Amino acid sequence: MSKAANPRRHGFILGLKDSFGIPVVGITSALVGYGVMAREAGLDATLTLISVLTIWAMPVLMGFVELVAAGSSPLLVLITLLAIGFRNLPMAVSAMPMIREKPGFRWSQILFAQLLSPTSWVQIIIVGRRLEPASRMPYYMAFSLALLVFGILGAWIGFALTKNLPTAIGLSLLLLTPMFVSLTMATSPKLSSKLALVLGGVGVPLCMLWDNELGLIFGGFVFGTAGFFLARAAERRGSPRT
Amino acid sequence: MSTLETPWGLLAIGFAASFFWRALGALLSGRIEVDTPLFDWCVCVTQAMVGGLMVRAILLPSTGLAQVPLSDRITACAIGLAVFFALRWRVLPGVAAGTLSLAGLLFWRGV
Known part of the structure; x- marks a missing residue:
């Protein structure tokens, strides 16, 4: 564990430093793609930037822009985004003990949870253990805020520059965010999550051809469940007999 | 059209859906x-x-991606996936390879 004269300041500066590099490049480029998609979907600049600030989760943002572009009903948007956003629950549950400075619940933890992203979650879970407790919250805040600021900047760049870019570049940027989200989710360590992603990638669009609204929910449920049980069966077959 | 059907109404729903799980996670942290x-x-x-x-x-x-030939989109994704797997599941090089491949294919087509 590192010791510093001012652990809070040390944590904050270290968090900023660690955010620059791959994390900021990844978030900024993904959000450039989101900005392009949001403009294509008919969102205005203010709505696009506020959506990044308030939703702050790439899968939910992508779901949001896809559903808005498809003209989906509010009920479908709510059900789908609640289902997609579920991933935030286990992330918040497991990250908060690392960030909180005193035992028990504090309202400030709601703000900390709102800043959580898969990148900052991985970072605080891995790096947080190496920091002294007083440095962890400032580290997390600096890291997460840097990602948020660059994410909003990326979305603005994508939104503002689309019209001035050569058509080939503008169109290719529309591929960036779906690929980023899919590949990021494919790096999940669990076999069940990987299988569900692949099965859903094949099956859900087919279900949506049958019914654009119900197909998403039905397909997500069926293919997610299939991925879950297939992984359990594979793990049972792979585990040694006792 | 009700307020919830406007883009801002849908954004409020998106925020609520994302925030709900985060807030619940913060509340339940250490208990489940x-x-x-x-x-x-x-x-x-x-x-x-x-x-x-x-x-x-x-x-x-x-x-607008619908204007791009399906074969180009599939080729670009295949290149991105190949780079992703070849570099041991590294996301950024995979995404960059896919996106740049599509840009290259579109330039080649004179788009």
């Missing part, structure tokens, strides 16, 4: 175990939905 089959199943449903939406955004897009 997340490494359970039920949580695993819920994440699987999420993965399937997002996987489906992402594949649809590429193969059946409602954006």
